Amino acid sequence: MTNERVMQLIKEAYKRNLTELDLSWRKLTQLPQEIGTLRNLTKLNLSGNNLSQLPPEIGELKYLTELYLSVNQLTNFPLQITELKCLTTLDLSHNQLTQLPREIGKLKNLTKLSVINNQLIELPSEIIKLEKLITLNLLRNNLKRLPPEISELKKLKTINLSQNQMVQLPSEINKLENLIEFDLSYNQLTQLPFEITELKNLTLLDLSHNNLTELPPETWKLRYLTTLNLFDNPLTIPPPEIVSMGVEAIFTYLKQSKTTEHNEAKLILVGNGEVGKTCLANRLITDKFVEDKITEGIKRSKWSIPSPGSGSSSIKLNIWDFGGQEIYHATHQFFLTKRSVYLLVWNARKTKDYDNIYYWLHTIEAFGGDSPIILVMSKVNESDDDLDLKDLKSKFHIVDYLKIDSKDGRGISRLKESISEAAWNLPLMKVKWVDSWYQVRKRLEEVKENSITYNEFYEICKSEGLDDENINILDGYLNDLGVTLHFRDRIALRNIVILKPEWATGAFYKILSTKSVLQREGVLLRSELDEIWDKETYPPDIYPQLMELMNKFELSYELQDKNSYLIPELLPKSSPDFDWNDEENLYFYYSYDSFLPSGIITRFIVRMHQDIEKKENGMPLCWREGVVLKLRNSIALVEMKSDKRQIEIRIKGDNKRGALEVICYHLDHINASIKKINVSKQIPCNCSNNCPERYSYDKLLKAEKNNVEIIQCHESYESISISSLLDGYKRREERFRGLGKTDNLFEYDVFICHSSKDKPIIESLVKDLKMKNVTYWVDKEQINFGDPVTQKIEEGLKNSKYVVPCLSKNLTILGWTRAEYGSILNREFSGNSKRIVIPLKLDNCEDADIPDLLYDKKRVTYSNKTEFNEFIEFLKN
Incomplete structure (x- = not known):
């Protein structure tokens, strides 16, 4: 039965000669044939109904340019639509279409086609006739490939193929020379055609959640690319550590010559105390039984083994032997890394140890990700086996279970083979290093000191031919791999590059093992560092940096007296007496x-x-x-x-x-x-x-x-x-969401306009605003793929009380940022708005970088904490 209200709306539209009609969400099962009388309609919204077909009369709407049919029950493409020759926008999203007909080629004026969340398995070759198409959104279908003919759609700027079943792209993709945004996330791509590197105007390429192992070497030629999403791919070229640094680092890596294969990994031994981890490490390295004292903290050693089935390749393993005492467990977490091989050692004689297997497995999973685990029962000659291995394997990434005895060597040979196989299958194996980077790595290994200054590191890099960009990326890469420790974001740590991470961790664990600190309920006196640390290993002039490093790892902080630190891991486990009123909590x-x-x-x-x-x-x-x-x-x-x-x-x-x-x-x-x-x-x-x-x-x-x-x-x-x-x-x-906005009620406190080149410091600013409960609009969080950028920016400006241009040498004086704050500035000058422009001066900004219009404005210096805190209080009040 035809909805009476819909008939009334159609009649009103006819009488008033309307050009737009919204019939969305009316529970329609059929569209009245009277729709054909609305000959002047240019926009018709039929979304959110239960339509399974359209009446022939829809073809009478010759001037229709926009047609919205999303969220209906269409199983077949209504051929009547193909008579609408003026149509520029067609939305068929959230239906049950399995194909688009060849007749779709008749819609020669179409600029935007959206078929999100349907069941398309292929596109017709006739799509070639949609020569004016600019946006093609095929999100969430069953497409496995694109027809080569798609290359003829020369005006395409945006393609969304996310959440399909794409296994390959046609080489003809390179002809889409105007393509700006290309979303291929959540597909089954194993490789990309070389020709994708010829899409010179691409600014966004989303390849996340695929099966890519490497990028084409020439990807770096996509010079306008600002967003390259590679998350959740088994990449080896470039390696994940480089990917995490962003587009510039990826491009720098791809440009370099890579011929050296360096197979290296961490072998991490964990388990409760006194189960034989250190004896096992000694047996693996020396093939001898060596009694050793209880490990305090972490003991690190090196071991080289042949790769499986290969007489030429070898694997360099850095063995990290973790002390099992409970006091160390929380600190261990910082050094339990992904893409490592884990040996979980246990002893069936100790019921408590058996009970803690799940604890260690959960710990490895939480901090080591999907790293392979080899479960090792030590002292097999003295132990009984009562382990539900099937249950454990169903829940954790256990690749092997072995029984060994370090004393007589039983099971050691098989364990070595298992370690070799697990390490060889790690994602970082067989990765080729940039030649010059590898030479720097070798030079650093030859340095006998535990640490060097950053200037010394810089000169070593320079002598191997690295420019500043390469040095910065290599510095971050070595830090991410755990080869070095260098934290450029901390002033006190910028000038120290730690070459032997176990040297720093040893300092941490010595403090955790100090009884006087434990007795003092976690208070470490600065004066007792001389007694805790050996001066030859830890010279006094390095104390401030080591304590700053502990703060970086969130292991300590300086107390107000400036003469002591609090080590929370050594606080009493039980709470002190204090009053707490439970009412109105x-x-x-x-x-x-x-x-x-x-x-x-x-x-x-x-x-x-x-x-x-x-x-x-x-x-x-x-x-x-x-x-x-x-x-x-x-x-x-x-x-x-x-x-x-x-x-x-x-x-x-x-x-x-x-x-x-x-x-x-x-x-x-x-x-x-x-x-x-x-x-x-x-x-x-x-x-x-x-x-x-x-x-x-x-x-x-x-x-x-x-x-x-x-x-x-x-x-x-x-x-x-x-x-x-x-x-x-x-x-x-x-x-505030959904409320009408007035000049006194805004959704956001501040609108942040900034240069994309200032991304790291803007991320820091955003964190500070979050922490201070200041609401903000920033493009990265508020603009999503496919959003109309100009419209989103206008909405952000309208709904923000203060506009904050982030002044830097990178700030574009003409262009987006000038446009963003310019209109508000003009209204502010004329007295027509309560919204205010407040410039924020970043660290890399000189006075000469400040635009003339903003030079005399009251501004805030981000690095000046007093000024910045006053700014925050001003926003909140």
Whole structure:
């Protein structure tokens, strides 16, 4: 039965001679034939209905330029559409089309075609006739390849083929010379045609989630490419460490000559104390049994073995033997790396050790990713085997299980073979090094010192012919590989390049093993460093840098007296006595699925140390598994509940939401640094004071967005209002969403306009704004693939109270950034707007770089913390 309201709308449109008609989301099962009377229509929206066909009369709309048919029940392409010769935009997304007809070639004026989320398995060759097509969106179909004829669509600027089954691209792709954005993510590509490197105007190429092992060497010739997404590919050329540095590093790597194959990996031994890890390491290297004392911290050694089935190739293994004492576990996490081989050593004689196998397996998985694990039962002559290997293998990446005895050598030969096979199959094996980079690497290995200055490192690189760009990339590459430690982002660490990472880790573990620090409840006196560290190994002039390195790894921070440090890992495990009123608390939880890594709270304490509440003696109110914070006129208690695998947050005061945002920002950052972990945010039910039911915070937000109003409590079975559950939790931008905007109510505090070349410092700025609960608009987060860029920028400007041009030598005085702040500046000068332009001077900005229009404006210097903090307070007030 025809919807009466729709008939009324059609009649009104006819009487008023309308050119646009919106019939979307009307539950239509058929479109009235009277639609054909609207001869002057240029835009018709039929999205969100239940249409399975269109009436022939649709072909009468000869002037129609835009037709929207998304979210319907179309199984066949309505051929009537092909009579609409003026059509420029056609949206058929979210239907059930299996093919496009050859007749689609009649739509010669089409500029935008969207067939998202259908079931297309191929495109007709007649698509060649759509000569004016600019945008082609085929996201989420079943396409395996493109027809070569697509190369004739010379005006194409955007193609989205994400989430298809593409196995290859035609070589003719190079003829799409105007292509700007090309999304091939989530497909099954194993290689790219060389011809893709001829798409000279590409600015965005998304190849994430494919099966690519290498890029064509000439990819670096795509000189306008600013976004190259390669996430989740088994790449060896370029290696993942280079990929993570961005487009410029990738291009620099691809340009270089690469002939040297360097097969190197880490072999990491983990397990509880006294299970024989060190004896096993000695047996592997020397083929002899050597008794050794308990390992404190980490012991590092080198071992070379033949590659499997090859008499010529060899594998260089860096053995990291991790001490098993519990006090070291949280610190170990920083050195458990992915793309390594793990030996998990256990002894069946020790029930406790057997119980901890799952703990170590979860730890390896969390920090080592999908690295292969060889499970080794030591002292086999004295042990009984009672291990459910099938269950373990179903849950973890265990590649072998062996029984050995280091004393008599039983099983060692087979273990060596297993190690060789596991290492040889690591993604970083058989990767060719840039020749000049490899020469630098060899030179560094010959240096006897534990560390050198950055200037010395720079001169070694220069002597091997590296320019500044190559030096910067190699510096980051060696650091990512764990070959060196160099942190350019810290002023105190910029000038030291640590060549032997075990030298630095040894310093950390010596402090963790110091009883006086433990007895002093985690307080390390600066004066006792002379006693803890051997002066020959650790000269006193290097102390400040080593302590700064501990702070970088979130292992310590300097106390207010400037004469001591707090080492959170050595705090008491139980909480001190303090008063806490449970009334009117805001509760929030981080719930960990199967594993809560140790060290999360101690790292959090280092991050939040400036906001920790004080005890009566002036010392921070924290312990190894909890901390009390003073934030935003509120007090927060953050505590780890190991037995429940959760972190509980309780907040009281005037600004609970603001305090929670700061806490969540830091906990989210710590969780994100752990490679593989399942964690959810939860809020408690409010049906009664003591209801144990909890709800996923993210799912509640999603439910509310989809207009779901009620959820049922599974304890009391009462119906609970979702809005009441979220009251007090929702972010500021979520509260404003959907409200009308006035000059006094904006979605964002600041609009950030910047040069793309300043990306690293802008990322730092964004983190600072997040931490300070300042809402912001920045292109990277607010503009997605396929979005209309100009429209998104205009929306951002309209909805931001302050416009912040980031002044630098890279800021484009003419172009986007000038356009972004220019209009607001003009309105500000004329007094027609309360929005204000506030320039932010970055570190690489000289006075000569400041545009004339902004030179006399009150500005903020980012590196001046006093000025920047005043700026933040101004924004918040």
